[in-house]
Amino acid sequence: MLSLKTKWAAIKVIVFVLALTPFLLLTKAAIYDQLGANPIETLHFGFGDWALRFLCIGLALTPLKIISKQSWPTRFRRMIGLFAFFYALMHFLVFIVLDLSLSWEAFKDEVPKSPYILMGLLTFLLLLPLAVTSTKKMQKSLGRRWLKLHSLVYVAGLTASIHYLWLVKADYSEPLLYAGIISVLLAIRIAVYWRKKYKT
Amino acid sequence: MLIKTKSDVLSSEITDRAVFEARREFIKSATVLSAGLMMPDLGQAEPGKYKEVPIGPYSATLPVTAREDxxxxxxxxxxxxxxQDSTALAKGLKTSPWNVEISGEVEKxxxxxxxxxxxxxPLQERxxxxxCVEAWSMVVPWIGFPLGEMLKRFKPTSKARFVEFTTLFNPDVMVGQRSSVLAWPYVEGLRMDEAMHPLALMVTGMYGDELPNQNGAPLRLIVPWKYGFKSIKxxxxxxxxxxxPxxxxxxSAPSEYGFYANVNPEVPHPRWSQSRERVLGSSIFTPKRTTEKFNGYGEQVASLYSGMDLSKYF
Incomplete structure (x- = not known):
């Protein structure tokens, strides 16, 4: 029989590999020139989509814990959160390194004209301190302030949805789906918060 | 994949037959080379029905984008x-027989x-x-004929100041029309002098063959100095x-997509810059190309808009 500790470690490895799979597949497609007519866009949107998906999964873990009354979802919070950041970082790097070709000229011309790019950069800046303070050590030393800081992830979820919404031309279904999921998850947290407050 | 060319890219001369044949060979070998990577439904690799169509005036001597792109x-x-999805979905569209209804201020x-x-x-290649308004671009060998030549045969009256085009409305086949992303049917239009300009093309083929359904078969418009959405399918x-019109x-968005929609790097879309474009088929390390005013056709078409404030009439 496996010990409980080994079992959870094994599950974590599996989840890690699964979460890394979209990155590996996109990288493989890039190496073999299988990204289609607009390869940068495929990479850029691919990483962006996965950043949003992991953000949603990460935000769903605590509500899942509350609803299921199980403690296991908490075990994956850090990993999933860091994967959301990892895909957001890849999304950002594809934009800066490949789309803008590291050109300051292009950055100066394209970024200020574009509200959705600015919203994307804001989202990235919101996620950055969360990734930096994600270690156990930081969590301990920040104490209660850590929770406050990390509630910023909801703001990042909303700005990420707006970033996507402002990009599309006419078909708002996908960005609205993400915005809807994030809003529902946020509403659950607020409801739970108010309930606790009234009870005490 | 595309080589950066100087801004006066247009050759108003008819391309030499030998050059034409050589380029055909190039396209053919390029297509065959990439055939291994292609989805089987994307390409009839061999240029077919229109391979004997002569090169017309205003055809640029530019390296063309790969057909599968x-x-x-x-x-x-x-x-x-x-x-990507439109390729498979458009397969069900029946393009023959096909009728075009001519109406309005016209004698015939x-x-x-x-x-x-x-x-x-008579068909020609251009x-x-x-x-595209989304800041990507390509170079395509279209098969078609001048729009103006066709319109003249219907004898527009002196009252005709604009010409309006409408796409087929058939939500049974055109499944995207079942949701209201845009006000269906799709409508586009040109001012009469724009429509009569020899660059404006009615297109029925590309790469020496018939248009694939997803590219607007059997009849579409191509207005090369305007953003792609003007080129109705x-x-x-x-x-x-x-x-x-x-x-x-x-x-859908009057502040974002004007009637004129001339390619113009100086007038950004309200939500993004138009000064550069991603060239389709280029490697991930190729920088974007600088967008040219009127998409490089300024010499031919700028006079149509003299005296007009292009940031107002975007």
Whole structure:
């Protein structure tokens, strides 16, 4: 029989590999020139989509814990959160390194004209301190302030949805789906918060 | 993949037959080379039906984009808002027989069969730049005929100041029309002098063959100095009018997509810059190309807009 500790470690490895799979597949497609007519866009949107998906999964873990009354979802919070950041970082790097070709000229011309790019950069800046303070050590030393800081992830979820919404031309279904999921998850947290407050 | 060219890219001369043949060979070998990577439904690798069509005037001597990139990346909201999905979805569209209804300020209105229109208008090949409002671009060898030549045969009256085009409305096949992403049917339009300009092309083929359905078969417009959304696909109606048509994208977002929609790096889209464009088929390390005013066709078309404030009439 496996010990409980080994079992959870094994599950974590599996989840890690699964979460890394979209990155590996996109990288493989890039190496073999299988990204289609607009390869940068495929990479850029691919990483962006996965950043949003992991953000949603990460935000769903605590509500899942509350609803299921199980403690296991908490075990994956850090990993999933860091994967959301990892895909957001890849999304950002594809934009800066490949789309803008590291050109300051292009950055100066394209970024200020574009509200959705600015919203994307804001989202990235919101996620950055969360990734930096994600270690156990930081969590301990920040104490209660850590929770406050990390509630910023909801703001990042909303700005990420707006970033996507402002990009599309006419078909708002996908960005609205993400915005809807994030809003529902946020509403659950607020409801739970108010309930606790009234009870005490 | 594309080599950066100087800004006066257009060759007004008819390309030499030898050059034409050599380029055909190039396209052929390029297509065969990439055939291994291609999805099987994307390409009829061998240029077919229109391979003997002569090169027309205004055809640019530019390296063309790979056919599978042009055929596999289309904005065809009638089928899907996903540029890859429209390829498979458009397969079900029946493009023959095909009629075009001519109406409005015109002496010879009526319903015309496409084959009769094609009989009256000899085909030619034109290699044009194509610039999408989403800041990507390609170079395509279209097969078609001058729009103005065709319109003249219907004898527009002196009241005809604009010409309006309408795409087929058939939500049974065009599944994208079942949701209201845009006001269906898709409508586009040109001012009469724009429509009569020799660069404006009615297109029925590309790469020496018929148009694939996802690229707007059997009849589409190509206006190379304007953003791609002006180049309406699967045309079933042409109406001459005194008043400016309300175009589909204008109705969707009037502050973003004007009637003119001339390619212009100096006038950004309200949500993104238009000064650069991603050239389709280029490697991930190729920087974007600088967008040219009127997509490089300024010498030919700028006079149509003299005295107009292009930031106001975008």
């Amino acid at each position: 042009v055929a596999g990346y289309t904005n065809y909201y009638e089928f899907s808002t996903n540029k 209105p009526g319903v015309y069969q496409l084959e009769d229109i094609l009989k009256d208008n 290699i044009y730049r194509f610039r 699967a045309i079933v109606k042409i109406r001459f009018s005194e008043t400016m 309300e175009t589909a994208w204008y109705k």
